[in-house]
Amino acid sequence: MFEETTDNSPKLLYRFRSLNEGDEIFTERIIMRNELYFCSASKFNDPFDCRPVYDLDSTREEYEQYVQALFSRTLSNYPLDQRRELVADVMRDFDSGNKKLTKTESFLTGSMRDAIDGRGICCFSEDWSHILMWSHYAANHSGICLGFEATSFTPFFGRAQKIEYSKAIR
Secondary structure, eight states: OOOOOTTSOOEEEEEEEOOSTTTHHHHHHHHHHOOOOOBOGGGOSOTTTTOOOOOOOSOHHHHHHHHHHHHHHHTTTSOHHHHHHHHHHHHHHHHTTOTTOHHHHHHHHHHHHHHHHTSOBOOOBSOTTOHHHHHHHTTTTTSEEEEEEESTTSHHHHTOOOOOOOSSOO
């Protein structure tokens, strides 16, 4: 979560926008109607965005609990005995010491992709002066940057989650 700054001034989150033809309608909706557009991650210009990196460094019990919960959510239409067999299959992979966990990775990747694609995402920045943001999202510095107060008094923006980017690609 974003916190208020130490000098008690509100934390601001920024959204860079183009005013070019086709984009201006979404920018106008932000300003005039308080509407934000949430797009699918598949529409992002960075192919690595929203591609999770898995950290399978957990105890057997933690991992099994995670897989059971994941299968309960994503395979709720499967009979319980079939889900249990799938969990057992994944745990055999885990127990084999195979660090690649091919079956698990494949399932997790598909599950995460489905979960991400089923939701819209709206991105903000903590830095209004970020050169790349102006270049990419504000039409090569010819657009605008809108600031939004993000505090405990602004429920929507106050619940924003910071994204941690990985330097390594696996």
